[in-house]
Each structure stands twice: as structure tokens, then as C-alpha cells.
Amino acid sequence: MTIKTTLMAGTATALIALAGQAMADAHAVHPVTGQALASEQVFTYRVLDDFPSIDPQLIQDVSGSEVARDLFEGLMNEDAEGNVIPGVATGFEVSDDGLVYTFTLRDTAKWSNGDPVTAGDFVYGIRRAANPETASEYAWFLEVAGILNASAVTAGEMPLEELGVRAIDDLTLEITIDAPRPYFPQTSTFPTLFPAHQATIEAFGDNWTDPENIVSNGAYTLSEYTPQEKLVRVRNPMYWNNDATIIEEVTALIINDENAALTRYLAGELNMTDIPAGQYPRLKEEYPDQAISFPNSCSYYYMFNMSDSGPEALADARVRQALSLAVDRDIIVENVLAGGQRAAYTFTHWAIPGWEVPDIPMATMTQAERNAMAVELLAEAGYGTDNPLTLEIVYNTSDSHAAIAVAVSQMWKQTLGVEATLANQEWATFLDTRGEQNYEVARGGWCADYAEPSTYLDLFTTTSSYNDGKYSNAEVDALMQEAKLASDPLPLYQRVEEIAAADAAIIPVYHYASVRMMSENLENWPTENLLQNWYSRDLYISASE
Amino acid sequence: MFSYIIRRLVVAVPTLLILIIISFVLMFAAPGGPFTSERALPEAVMNNVMERYGLDQPYWKQMFDYVTNIVLHFDFGPSFQYRDRTVNDVIAQGFPVTLTYGFWSFVVAIVVGVSLGVAAAIRHNTWLDYLAVGISIGAQVLPNFVMAPILLLVFTLWLGWLPGGGWNGGQWNYVIMPVIALSTSYMASIARITRSSMLEVLNSGFIRTARAKGLPTSRIIIRHALKPAMLPVLSYLGPAFVAMITGSVVVDVYFSTGGIGQFFVNSAFNRDYSVIMGITILVGALTILFNLLVDIAYAWIDPKIRY
Numbered sequence: 001m002t003i004k005t006t007l008m009a010g011t012a013t014a015l016i017a018l019a020g021q022a023m024a025d026a027h028a029v030h031p032v033t034g035q036a037l038a039s040e041q042v043f044t045y046r047v048l049d050d051f052p053s054i055d056p057q058l059i060q061d062v063s064g065s066e067v068a069r070d071l072f073e074g075l076m077n078e079d080a081e082g083n084v085i086p087g088v089a090t091g092f093e094v095s096d097d098g099l100v101y102t103f104t105l106r107d108t109a110k111w112s113n114g115d116p117v118t119a120g121d122f123v124y125g126i127r128r129a130a131n132p133e134t135a136s137e138y139a140w141f142l143e144v145a146g147i148l149n150a151s152a153v154t155a156g157e158m159p160l161e162e163l164g165v166r167a168i169d170d171l172t173l174e175i176t177i178d179a180p181r182p183y184f185p186q187t188s189t190f191p192t193l194f195p196a197h198q199a200t201i202e203a204f205g206d207n208w209t210d211p212e213n214i215v216s217n218g219a220y221t222l223s224e225y226t227p228q229e230k231l232v233r234v235r236n237p238m239y240w241n242n243d244a245t246i247i248e249e250v251t252a253l254i255i256n257d258e259n260a261a262l263t264r265y266l267a268g269e270l271n272m273t274d275i276p277a278g279q280y281p282r283l284k285e286e287y288p289d290q291a292i293s294f295p296n297s298c299s300y301y302y303m304f305n306m307s308d309s310g311p312e313a314l315a316d317a318r319v320r321q322a323l324s325l326a327v328d329r330d331i332i333v334e335n336v337l338a339g340g341q342r343a344a345y346t347f348t349h350w351a352i353p354g355w356e357v358p359d360i361p362m363a364t365m366t367q368a369e370r371n372a373m374a375v376e377l378l379a380e381a382g383y384g385t386d387n388p389l390t391l392e393i394v395y396n397t398s399d400s401h402a403a404i405a406v407a408v409s410q411m412w413k414q415t416l417g418v419e420a421t422l423a424n425q426e427w428a429t430f431l432d433t434r435g436e437q438n439y440e441v442a443r444g445g446w447c448a449d450y451a452e453p454s455t456y457l458d459l460f461t462t463t464s465s466y467n468d469g470k471y472s473n474a475e476v477d478a479l480m481q482e483a484k485l486a487s488d489p490l491p492l493y494q495r496v497e498e499i500a501a502a503d504a505a506i507i508p509v510y511h512y513a514s515v516r517m518m519s520e521n522l523e524n525w526p527t528e529n530l531l532q533n534w535y536s537r538d539l540y541i542s543a544s545e
Numbered sequence: 546m547f548s549y550i551i552r553r554l555v556v557a558v559p560t561l562l563i564l565i566i567i568s569f570v571l572m573f574a575a576p577g578g579p580f581t582s583e584r585a586l587p588e589a590v591m592n593n594v595m596e597r598y599g600l601d602q603p604y605w606k607q608m609f610d611y612v613t614n615i616v617l618h619f620d621f622g623p624s625f626q627y628r629d630r631t632v633n634d635v636i637a638q639g640f641p642v643t644l645t646y647g648f649w650s651f652v653v654a655i656v657v658g659v660s661l662g663v664a665a666a667i668r669h670n671t672w673l674d675y676l677a678v679g680i681s682i683g684a685q686v687l688p689n690f691v692m693a694p695i696l697l698l699v700f701t702l703w704l705g706w707l708p709g710g711g712w713n714g715g716q717w718n719y720v721i722m723p724v725i726a727l728s729t730s731y732m733a734s735i736a737r738i739t740r741s742s743m744l745e746v747l748n749s750g751f752i753r754t755a756r757a758k759g760l761p762t763s764r765i766i767i768r769h770a771l772k773p774a775m776l777p778v779l780s781y782l783g784p785a786f787v788a789m790i791t792g793s794v795v796v797d798v799y800f801s802t803g804g805i806g807q808f809f810v811n812s813a814f815n816r817d818y819s820v821i822m823g824i825t826i827l828v829g830a831l832t833i834l835f836n837l838l839v840d841i842a843y844a845w846i847d848p849k850i851r852y
Contacts, residue, residue: 053628060582132589135597137580139590155589209629227630227638228803229712255710256798256807260697264709267701428577428816435585445583465585 036543045272056191068191075188080526098180108240119167125196145187146177219537246540280339293340294527295351298447298512303469320504325374339515344508358494395443396430579625622819632823639805643792650728662739684733693799710801783839
């Protein structure tokens, strides 16, 4: 290297450092987009409920995970499209059999107290999630990730040391899984698998997540937490990539009522809030640049009780088929919900990366054709005016579930003469009712744990503990088993959807959308990230012109 | 008097115990549990969680341990919903909030309610009476879940005078809307009770005597009429005060104050057993206490009442 290039390199480094310094400056621009940045980089958003926990190994809800992804950093992160990108780990290698993942950690990663982040911290964190003493409700996620011996360790049948995770040295972590799972790296972006600072946890016990105690390794640190009111996090100067962080302060305001939240958004107190059901068209017209809708990886469906305790009629695939055909999804999506949701004829969310929705006959028919077929099928099954079918639809108390149930019961009545009564139940009661097969038809909603079709399709397997309809088809079970080891499982998944559709295992109703109000100057929101795994450090506030 | 107070406090103990027993029975009779979720937990995970919270014990043992912990350590147990907090934490954080806005609501409700009621009674069947009755009926029929969004719309969105929610350590501008929303219906009830009892008192013999003596009206009202007219109001104030200082679901939900009012509903939905119990006991104990205080105040106001 000549003196000149050394000088240039030195200047460049100084300039980059300066650019970092200048972020808070009114004249600063975003390094990639070149947009002018607002002088105040503060992001405030609304959450529905208080956080049951912000301890990564205990977190089980979406809003808690959002906080954890800011405060902590896992082995891998997600980019705006949901692709897995380096986090604390610079990368990983997979063994030929697909069972052993070796992660290399970056040596610049630090905890907020200055300690280096080591492979041992990940071992401690993951073991902590599995430890029966931690009693984490989310210990099951380690089984989803497939970490070797997770269920036995959680059940207390094996010592913690038998868990498939070990530190080879400070910067090398080895994780062994029980079967090849192509989605495994993505599970490392989930808080359950985040590192934990052992000394802090041992010193403060259950209070280690209090703002004055917490030690974290993410782009932000916790500065204030008033339960039921707000949680504030500020930029972490010890974060290895702190120079790239633009937002200085992030506040989650806990606002239970979505209409109150909307009013406060309109009053300028928030940068982002959810749009209450049915208000999207109006707000889109009034605030075209702020009201947005994008896919959200959950599917809404009705399940049939096909167990012995269920009605005899629902054991007949023709009846189920007729009930499914008679539901006019377009009316539900366009008139009842009106928020950019999509009609569903299959279970897996249409926007799952790499997923291609198979051709289901029902999907391409007109509603008139569907209704005609439905009438025919129901008559074949022996139900009609002389032998009317009566059913009860159970759903958990909510205005939009009620609206959908009313619409569905009307459609069934008009098209098929089916007498459906509606019953709403409070959440915990509803889950009990459904879990004990104490219902006829029930509402269901399922959200992806990871961006791959099996997160949905596993529900169709006989042994799934989430299969509340007790649907069972040996071919589906076999296909799902086969898909685990297949190099290209897509055709197998498509076949499962086809079988489930032919059996009318469920009535898929619609695929969810996130319907939000978002400030015009809040930039870089990852609308393409289907699981909505966002990181505050990727966002910025642009200067208004 | 002293022995009466002691007697009442002694009776309070079995009353609270019965309250605890009934709440326990109702709670466990409700379907589902604190760890019921859309995805049923694997058995091993469920066992760990149940064991951690002692829910694997027989009901009588759970109740016994619970009461023992309260009596010996004043420990109301961990919250099942908020893993990082205990019930003591939840109450310590939320009760000062509801106590603050509840106390101010109480003051506003009494001052405005009594003034309106007295004014209406003195100027019986005049425009002032009709106005006062009109205001109190209006305030009574406007439920606070309608009032809260209207306040938010007017003061936050249109006028931009007040923050739309939060508590901010009880800074005055965060307290105004919760106080208005909470106090109006109590204010209306107090005004109506004051008015009718004031009317009754003003028509009684001793007031006529006072007038006959030629005492000025203001003196008659303040010295002679107000005190007896307050008796029916007083019996309303005891339970009303407890209801106000333990907050309101609507206020907490709408203004995100962080008070304990919302736990009345949320903890039941979440089957957060220990929080349900903690709140029930808190409200039960406060109700017993303030009913006692009201009875003592009775004796002070009305010399005819002796215990």
C-alpha cells in the first residue's frame, strides 16, 4: 500500500465515522437512499397490550419479540424481505447430513456492559429456554427448531448438557438438530434462541430485565419501562454496528383501545398504529399515503369437529364440502373486512416465500357454480328441506369474528337451508371448548412460526396437538413425513393442500393482512417481510419537504 | 364507639376469608387456565409451568398456601400473565395511579355534585333547578365509555390541549381527562341525592323554626340544613369512594393510565389467578374499611345515631 492510498483509506474511515456522528444532524442524509433525515430520530408505535415478559427465553407474543429483537441480537437476523442474514454470527456451515450447524461469531459483538458476546452466552441462553426450572412456555419452540434432545431436557429426563448445543470455543457455536430442517437458520432469529448474560441473570433473578439491571447485546438498550403505559429503548453505543443505527429512541405505547390509538395517531402522538376493522377504506381515501395494507402470515379458517363427539353430518366429506363451497369469501374479504385481506381456498398463506398455491377446483369457480355444487352435494348426503342440517358456530368474542360468523350463517341458510346458530365465548373458555372437541364448527386462526408451508400444514397431521378438528388422513401424514427429508418438498406440500381441499378438512376463509396507519416520513418499514420481523435499527425518519 | 370499631374489624376477617373462598371456587370453576393458548403446550412444558406456580397442588393446599403467604409475608404471589412481576408489583405500580385520579374524581364529584344539588334545592322549580337536574341527568346517562372517546376527540385531536393518554408520573395534564371521565356519573348521582334530601330537610320543622327566628338563608343552609341533608349522600360516598380509587376499566383502557382498574377485567380474561385474587382482596378490604368509616361519620353527623 502506498502512502497515498493509506491516506485515502484513513480519510475514508474518518469520513465514515463522521457520517455516523452526523446522523442526528438535520442535514444528514441516509447512506443508501440519499434521503434527507429528520433532525429528530424518534419512533413511537402502539402495542395492544402490556408485555407479558421481555425476557427473550420467556417471550411468547409478537410485541414482546419486537422488543427483544431491538434489545438483543441472535445468531442470524432477517432482512427486509425475510431472508436470513448475519447477526452476531457472521455465517454458518451445515454438515452434509444437514444435522450439525456450526456458527462463527463476530469478535466485535459486545454486551451493553462491554463484555464480549461469546458462544457460551448462546449455550447458556438456549439451555435456559429448555431448562425445566425456567418453566418457559415457549420451550416448545426448541422442538420446532429441532434442537437435539430438547423435549427430553424440558421434561427433565435428560441433563441440560445433553441439549444439542455447545461452544467449541468463544467464537464457534455448534448446534445439532434431530432431522434436516431447511428452515432451521431462521429459527435463530427468534428470541427463544437468543444469547443471555449469565452474570446478570444470576445476580438479579426475575428482576434482571428491569431497566436498571438489564444487560443486552442488541442495537438498543432498555431505558424506561412503565408497565401498562410505555416501554422506551435508546441506542446502544456498545452495539457492534452502532454506526449504522439511525433511530435514536424507540417508544412502544401500550394502548388497549384501537380507536383511542387511532385518535392519538391522528393527533401526532404516534408514528404507527393498527387500523380498526372496517375503517381502512375511509382512511385510505382521507390519508392515501398513510393507510397501508400488506400481507401478514396468518390464515383464518373454520374447523369442523370430525371426532366422535362431533355431529354425524360433519363426518361426511360431502357435507363439509358443501359448507365450504357455500361460503362466499369475496363478500367477507371485500365487504366485511375491507382491509386488503385475500380470499382463501387453501390453508398456507399465499405470500409464504417459495410457495405456489396449487390449483384447487373451487378457487376457479364462480360463486354461482359453487353454490349449485354445494346444493347438490348436500342433497346427495341426505340433507334438505325435509331433513334440515342444524349446526352451531363457536367463535371467541370479537366484533369481526361475529360479523364473519353472521355472514357465514346467512350464506349457509340462503344457499343450503342450513340453520346455524352462533355462540361467542370468551377466549380461554373458547380454547377449552375447542381443545376438548366440545363444538360443531369453530373459528380458527393460525400464524406462521417460520416462513415455510409446514408451519401451517402440520396442523393437518393426525398427531398434531393443534389439530382441534381431529382431521385424519393417512396419505397426508405420510406426505408430511416425507416432506421433512425431501430436497424439494413443494410438490408434496401442494399435494397435501389438494387432499385437504378435496376432504374439506377445514374451510379456509381468508389470508390476513396487516392494516396500518404509518407516518409518511417513517421509512424502510419491511412490508415485504411476511413474518413482520422488523428491527428499529433499519428504520429512519426522513425530513419532510 | 371504640368497642364497636373493634367488633367491626374482627368481623372483617371472616368476611374476607369467605370472599377469598368464593373467589377461589368461582375462579377454578371457569374453563381454561392461565396457560391456555391457541397452541396447546406440550405436556412436559405444561408440567414445568404448573409446578412453578404450584398449580399442580390440590385446590385446598393452594388456597391454604395462598392465605398463609398473605398473612405471614404479605405476599400475594407471582402474576401468571406477567412473568417478570408479582401481584405486589402490579398493585404497587397501578394502585397509586388509580388512587390519584380516583381521589381527584372524588373531590370533583363531591364539590360539583353537592353544589349543584344544593343550588337546585334552594331554587326549587326555577330555571336553575331545571338546569342542575338537566346537567345531572345528562351526565348520568352519558356512560364513560362514550364520554372518554369524546373527550379524546375534543381535547386531543381538535383542540390539541391535552395528551391523548399515558400517565407520565401523574403530571397534571395527563390527569384531567381521566378525572372528568370518571367523576361525571358520580357527580350526577351526588347532585340528585343532595337535591332530594335537601328538599326534604328544607321542609322540616327545625328549618321553619330557624326561618321564623329570622336567621339569614345562607346561615340556615350551611349551619342547619347541609349537615342532615348529607346523611343519604354519605352512605353513597363510602362505596363510591372505593369504586373511584380502585379505578375504572374504561378510564385505564382509553387513557392508558396504567392503573389497576383494567385488571378487574383483564386478569379474569387471562385467568391470572393471583392477580384476580389480589385485586379482589384489595377491593374487599377497602370496601369494608370505608363502610366502617361511613358508619363512624354517621355518628358524628347525626347525634341520634349511637353504637
